[in-house]
Amino acid sequence: AAPLVVARSTALAAKKGLLIRNRANFEEARKIQSVVFDKTGTLTEGEFGVTEIVTEQGYEKNDVLQVAASLESQSEHPIAKGIVEDAKKENVTLTDPEQFESMTGKGLKGTIDGKEVFIVSPGYVKDNNIEYQTEKFKELSEQGKTVVFVLIDNKLAGMIALADKIRESAERAISRLKEQNVESMMLTGDNAQVANWVAKKLNLDEVYAEVLPHEKADKIKEIKGNGLKIAMTGDGVNDAPALANADLGIAVGAGTDVAMETADVILVKSNPEDVVAIIDLSKATYKKMI
Numbered sequence: 001a002a003p004l005v006v007a008r009s010t011a012l013a014a015k016k017g018l019l020i021r022n023r024a025n026f027e028e029a030r031k032i033q034s035v036v037f038d039k040t041g042t043l044t045e046g047e048f049g050v051t052e053i054v055t056e057q058g059y060e061k062n063d064v065l066q067v068a069a070s071l072e073s074q075s076e077h078p079i080a081k082g083i084v085e086d087a088k089k090e091n092v093t094l095t096d097p098e099q100f101e102s103m104t105g106k107g108l109k110g111t112i113d114g115k116e117v118f119i120v121s122p123g124y125v126k127d128n129n130i131e132y133q134t135e136k137f138k139e140l141s142e143q144g145k146t147v148v149f150v151l152i153d154n155k156l157a158g159m160i161a162l163a164d165k166i167r168e169s170a171e172r173a174i175s176r177l178k179e180q181n182v183e184s185m186m187l188t189g190d191n192a193q194v195a196n197w198v199a200k201k202l203n204l205d206e207v208y209a210e211v212l213p214h215e216k217a218d219k220i221k222e223i224k225g226n227g228l229k230i231a232m233t234g235d236g237v238n239d240a241p242a243l244a245n246a247d248l249g250i251a252v253g254a255g256t257d258v259a260m261e262t263a264d265v266i267l268v269k270s271n272p273e274d275v276v277a278i279i280d281l282s283k284a285t286y287k288k289m290i
């Protein structure tokens with residue numbers, strides 16, 4: 001009877017939008033004690049809109065937006081899409097970069113009209129001892145906004161604040177996990193203030209912020225080392241190694257191919273609440289087999 005129950009559960013899961021790619025790990029889902037979520041695109045919509053451009057002396061808002069959007073036009077990051085969209089809205093004309101390079105987890109650099117342009121994370125700015133408007137940065141970050149810094153010819157020209165939306169379904173997912181005594185954690189490359197803002201809104205048990213892409217997988221190992229059985233949920237190329245290291249890797253369906261190829265389960269509807277559905281289904285399926 002057991003294989004029949006399993007086959008039926010696979011069909012049932014597929015109907016609900018849960019694609020099970022690895023049966024053995026799905027069986028373990030009923031024992032998960034902790035779920036680690038990626039932030040951008042998983043707990044949030046992953047759609048950034050520019051809310052504010054703060055310039056340094058000698059720079060106009062639209063000039064900062066022009067170089068930033070020109071460089072970001074070459075990037076697939078959700079931040080890039082938000083900045084390019086804002087330039088369109090403001091009728092700013094973009095220039096093709098003469099040179100372009102992505103610095104994974106830190107930002108971009110390139111050349112626009114002969115000028116050397118960097119768009120980087122707060123972590124990069126701090127590591128390089130670049131002076132910036134700390135109070136303004138703090139104010140924006142504490143509102144949960146993601147801030148990137150624009151440098152032109154090695155001088156800070158301004159910062160761009162972007163807002164993303166928390167998924168309502170994320171709130172429900174986390175409270176339902178809590179009811180089942182499953183902890184929720186967040187892993188993100190974004191800065192600590194933004195991460196804490198989201199964590200507070202969602203009542204998360206643990207937050208790991210400013211984690212570089214190559215460090216995500218190690219972080220999962222470290223958490224597992226505490227003896228926890230964990231699931232990791234993510235959407236990005238950056239998340240794939242972390243998905244592979246978790247006891248159960250869950251990819252969000254709207255995410256990248258790499259994440260989906262690595263995951264044990266794919267959430268077709270990109271709904272974080274479906275993490276709870278997987279755990280429930282695993283419990284129901286394997287209870288019948290004893």
Ligand code: ADP
Nearest residue numbers: 040075077080105106107119121148188189190
């Ligand atoms: P996440 O874990 O949220 O997916 P990433 O690792 O992709 O984050 O990026 C971490 C940080 O690096 C971002 O919050 C941002 O500060 C910076 N960054 C990454 N890509 C870009 C980009 N295209 N433009 C500007 N900043 C970027």
Ligand code: MG
Nearest residue numbers: 038040041236
């Ligand atoms: Mg992501």
